[in-house]
Amino acid sequence: MSGARPVDDDGFRPLFDGSTLAGWHAAPRVAGRIRPGGPLVGDVLAAAGHTPLPEPEKHPARWFVDDDGSVVGEQATPGYGGYLVSDESFGDIELVVDVRPDWPADTGVMLRRRPDSWEGFQVLLDHRPSGGIGGFFGNGLASFSAVPFAVDAVLDDAGRPVGLRADDPATSTEPVTPAKRERLTYAADVDELLEVWRWDDWNELRIRCVGALPTITTWVDGVKIAEVDTSTRLAEDYVPDDVLGLLGPRGRLALEVHDNDPLFGASRWGPGARCRWRDLRVRELDTTG
Template sequence: MSDPYRALFDGSTLAGWRAIPRVYGDWKPGGPAVADLMKQYGMETPPHPEAHPAVWQVEDGAIVGRQAKLGYGGYLLSEETFGDFELLLEMRPDWPADTGVMVRRQRETWAGFQILVDHRPSGSIGGFYGNGLAGFSAVPFAVDAVLNPDGRAAGLRPDDPATSVEPMTPDKIARLSHAATVDDFLAVWRWGDWNELRVRCVGGALPVITTWVNGLRIAQVDAGAVQSPGYDPVAVAALLGERGHIAFEVHDHDSHFGEARWGRNAACRWRNIRIREL
């Protein structure tokens, strides 16, 4: 029986992918601009991000993304667009590295649904964020690092609400139609090793998106039913349409997280990237 999946990465080149800088767009369809909102809240990001896109290269059969200049981020965008699909890949992010996989991503704007791989303090892995979609957060849990006596990260643990830099709130879980527990996630996550991510995206312009990590169903969100301030499913459907790009992320720094979001010399790694169109 033939494999229903086809490769999106040839294992040796970035053919079929395009690097672009991490430039913020609108907070939701029609504005306002994210940069303007961040200034209102006293947050700053590095200036002129278009001048410092992330560096993407192939190392040992994997796509590797790093900040080209400390504090600046970027995306690696598929040349192809996809409608309904299942995506399979393996990921190995450093700690801390705030990365993710975007689906239904637009070519000329930063809008799309992001599957979070926030491998950093108070991060979520397998949850969702709405880039340019009113910034909705739909996550099942948050994690932090277990530290060695010398202060180095040595594994993952549940985030401590008393010290969290981005506290979990009930509304984030309520936006999900399925949410794994943090204990179940930690039981399957392989620290310092490769982990499999599976993403199923079906349902046209307002898809239902489901994630699995190492076979464990982590989270599911219905884009047509999200309840979040400013989120308008009609406007989202009109903006994104029924097809979009897939993208990998290297996050930038901001004045809230700084290097806790992306450490010096940190990298995200992706390999065995395959897709099955539905």
């Protein structure tokens, strides 16, 4: 794959060819264990009184290439999510992609994802109420949440979303707690994102991921948003050595279409919502020198 796609002057090579999903494959959104060696997510939800979606393995999301060359993700079966997973594995990288999510659409980019299950680090692109854009979540990694802020929608007089604003902690479904922010080694203020974010338009997400247990840094439209050191204790049940043993220093990339869960329902992923991705490119880093 790398030999078939040219490298630009900055060392980046494209991961989409603009017409097909070559180099990628769809996978259903099937949750595994909540942490390495821990209980299954479905069992934890059931114990809390929530009924997981039945047979998610039979309901992958729909992914296709639009006429403009962008990759589009949407729920194929209402309520069910899924992933678009790279066939290739990556270690230390910089990743750049233009994104255009509908509202509401809970999506993100996974790093170091296992090839056969859901575990990995996720960079959040939660374009929905209480959404954490540019923060981090540990899928199958003790569900750690490390986010600098949360957003909500500005509504016009007819109740239609027309822009982003800061989430109100007093009414938030999922407020940003001090603990979530303190897990970060860098945290931007929400006003820094709001100043650059283009509503109903394309925005650039840049990610740098370096280290066996990586330090991950994000930028949106050139503004540094957040940084996390995953070699530190990010949650009570997050054990760095166990995480490294599970993931190793390399893994797949994945794009996400979220399912609809009991907490958010249709505000997690709206009926007919889509997320669009274009110009995804990667630069592999040599950090041994």
